[in-house]
Amino acid sequence: xxxxxxxxxxxxxxxxxxxxxxxxxxxxxxxxxxxxxxxxxxxxxxxxxxxxxxxxxxxxxxxxxxxxxxxxxxxxxxxxxxxxxxxxxxxxxxxxxxxxxxxxxxxxxxxxxxxxxxxxxxxxxxxxxxxxxxxxxxxxxxxxxxxxxxxxxxxxxxxxxxxxxxxxxxxxxxxxxxxxxxxxxxxxxxxxxxxxxxxxxxxxxxxxxxxxxxxxxxxxxxxxxxxxxxxxxxxxxxxxxxxxxxxxxxxxxxxxxxxxxxxxxxxxxxxxxxxxxxxxxxxxxxxxxxxxxxx
Amino acid sequence: xxxxxxxxxxxxxxxxxxxxxxxxxxxxxxxxxxxxxxxxxxxxxxxxxxxxxxxxxxxxxxxxxxxxxxxxxxxxxxxxxxxxxxxxxxxxxxxxxxxxxxxxxxxxxxxxxxxxxxxxxxxxxxxxxxxxxxxxxxxxxxxxxxxxxxxxxxxxxxxxxxxxxxxxxxxxxxxxxxxxxxxxxxxxxxxxxxxxxxxxxxxxxxxxxxxxxxxxxxxxxxxxxxxxxxxxxxxxxxxxxxxxxxxxxxxxxxxxxxxxxxxxxxxxxxxxxxxxxxxxxxxxxxxxxxxxxxxx
Numbered sequence: 300x301x302x303x304x305x306x307x308x309x310x311x312x313x314x315x316x317x318x319x320x321x322x323x324x325x326x327x328x329x330x331x332x333x334x335x336x337x338x339x340x341x342x343x344x345x346x347x348x349x350x351x352x353x354x355x356x357x358x359x360x361x362x363x364x365x366x367x368x369x370x371x372x373x374x375x376x377x378x379x380x381x382x383x384x385x386x387x388x389x390x391x392x393x394x395x396x397x398x399x400x401x402x403x404x405x406x407x408x409x410x411x412x413x414x415x416x417x418x419x420x421x422x423x424x425x426x427x428x429x430x431x432x433x434x435x436x437x438x439x440x441x442x443x444x445x446x447x448x449x450x451x452x453x454x455x456x457x458x459x460x461x462x463x464x465x466x467x468x469x470x471x472x473x474x475x476x477x478x479x480x481x482x483x484x485x486x487x488x489x490x491x492x493x494x495x496x497x498x499x500x501x502x503x504x505x506x507x508x509x510x511x512x513x514x515x516x517x518x519x520x521x522x523x524x525x526x527x528x529x530x531x532x533x534x535x536x537x538x539x540x541x542x543x544x545x546x547x548x549x550x551x552x553x554x555x556x557x558x559x560x561x562x563x564x565x566x567x568x569x570x571x572x573x574x575x576x577x578x579x580x581x582x583x584x585x586x587x588x589x590x591x592x593x594x
Numbered sequence: 595x596x597x598x599x600x601x602x603x604x605x606x607x608x609x610x611x612x613x614x615x616x617x618x619x620x621x622x623x624x625x626x627x628x629x630x631x632x633x634x635x636x637x638x639x640x641x642x643x644x645x646x647x648x649x650x651x652x653x654x655x656x657x658x659x660x661x662x663x664x665x666x667x668x669x670x671x672x673x674x675x676x677x678x679x680x681x682x683x684x685x686x687x688x689x690x691x692x693x694x695x696x697x698x699x700x701x702x703x704x705x706x707x708x709x710x711x712x713x714x715x716x717x718x719x720x721x722x723x724x725x726x727x728x729x730x731x732x733x734x735x736x737x738x739x740x741x742x743x744x745x746x747x748x749x750x751x752x753x754x755x756x757x758x759x760x761x762x763x764x765x766x767x768x769x770x771x772x773x774x775x776x777x778x779x780x781x782x783x784x785x786x787x788x789x790x791x792x793x794x795x796x797x798x799x800x801x802x803x804x805x806x807x808x809x810x811x812x813x814x815x816x817x818x819x820x821x822x823x824x825x826x827x828x829x830x831x832x833x834x835x836x837x838x839x840x841x842x843x844x845x846x847x848x849x850x851x852x853x854x855x856x857x858x859x860x861x862x863x864x865x866x867x868x869x870x871x872x873x874x875x876x877x878x879x880x881x882x883x884x885x886x887x888x889x890x
Contacts, residue, residue, distance in 0.1 A: 306706070310795075311703050321759030398877065405880060417845055524730060534849065569732030
């Protein structure tokens with residue numbers, strides 16, 4: 300048994316130490332920093348208690364970034380899951396080329412975010428972009444004059460692009476879950492004369508419940524910490540209309556044209572973000588808990 | 595054979611054919627939607643490649659036209675003048691060792707956590723997986739302090755260390771799923787034959803787990819190759835840029851240069867390695883990404 304113990308320590312320790320030092324400890328340490336007014340030089344750290352959090356509540360830019368993040372979470376999430384479900388049913392409806400379609404729809408997930416945002420900037424470009432020039436060609440004047448990247452529209456233009464990228468991931472997740480459902484269930488239902496839709500609602504959804512729950516948790520975490528896609532979407536500095544909580548944290552901490560280094564304040568934003576993740580994951584796990592289906 | 599049975603056979607045949615046609619027709623919407631979606635995706639990428647071979651003047655005049663001549667100089671300019679070539683090498687220098695290190699750390703840990711349960715192993719597993727729920731921006735400032743104290747901030751090594759640490763939760767999640775799905779018989783047989791735990795791991799379990807390890811490695815390679823968020827925070831020296839970060843800087847500069855076709859060449863250069871991997875290994879990748887999430 301001694302060697303067993305040695306094996307466990309030897310195999311777990313290296314990963315555990317790296318994880319602790321560069322992930323867990325910094326995460327806990329962030330709680331401490333969030334209580335200070337601090338510009339990066341330790342002698343200037345001023346303890347302000349929950350002052351940063353209080354200030355956040357009255358910070359309109361923070362509220363805007365929070366709102367944007369929640370829209371990505373809820374609106375984006377609902378559309379992504381709806382689309383992923385529809386596509387899963389279509390891909391599984393007995394057609395040919397199932398794997399090819401799946402691979403094509405998943406493709407954007409393997410491409411660098413910065414490449415995708417550049418590609419979309421090209422699509423949306425008001426001067427020579429793909430969409431505007433298409434509208435001009437078919438003679439739709441209002442469409443041709445529409446500016447997708449104006450301050451009023453850029454967030455929604457970004458969300459459409461983000462949804463297009465993400466659907467493939469949830470498609471493969473749902474399909475993997477579907478593959479685990481025994482074919483006999485559907486055969487039996489078909490013999491009873493069930494329609495595609497009935498089979499979907501009364502066989503697929505209940506048996507996929509665990510997968511759906513995992514997918515929703517993964518999407519929530521992704522949406523709440525999303526940074527790269529909206530940050531690069533405007534190509535140059537993102538306007539506040541594109542701020543997410545993660546972006547605002549970065550801007551306050553490091554990233555203005557004139558850096559401001561409000562490190563304590565920025566970390567407080569991160570702590571709020573962590574709390575939101577915790578609450579949403581707990582709510583989802585509570586809400587999604589159901590009797591386990593055996594099959 | 596009487597004529598009656600013949601006609602019955604005929605009726606049956608017609609019925610079958612009608613069913614088949616009905617089935618075909620019912621598939622039309624699926625083909626339209628999936629085909630349309632796939633075509634839009636394909637079209638976007640083909641378009642970028644075409645744009646990267648045009649001159650800016652051609653692009654501005656008519657974005658729908660094909661290039662008149664293939665202007666490969668966009669690529670030489672992107673690789674050497676803008677130095678995406680150098681950034682490409684920086685990316686390789688960070689990503690390859692990081693991906694290897696993730697494997698070295700997480701494969702043994704995942705093996706223990708999924709197959710050698712001990713008191714507290716579930717708790718350790720939970721702590722590892724909890725990292726998936728920690729938003730990376732929360733860590734920016736503490737990590738900045740730690741890397742500065744270790745004098746590895748603004749270095750490719752420091753960035754690589756972060757990539758390793760931050761990939762551990764999901765990789766452990768994936769690999770425990772994979773190790774857990776392996777049949778126990780071989781492990782037991784090897785133990786009965788007198789193999790030590792170390793031998794069982796290295797000569798039985800690791801070879802069996804190779805498909806899972808490859809999948810995890812490709813998954814991590816693609817993620818780290820593509821990411822620019824951490825590079826943006828932790829690399830200040832433009833010479834050290836990774837490829838994604840370099841492309842980000844290029845999109846910024848584009849506002850002044852207006853060089854869209856050069857930028858498109860950059861986009862293609864960033865995409866090529868991951869798309870090649872994907873073309874070769876898409877099936878394995880797709881099945882692998884879900885292997886932690888969808889447990890049987």
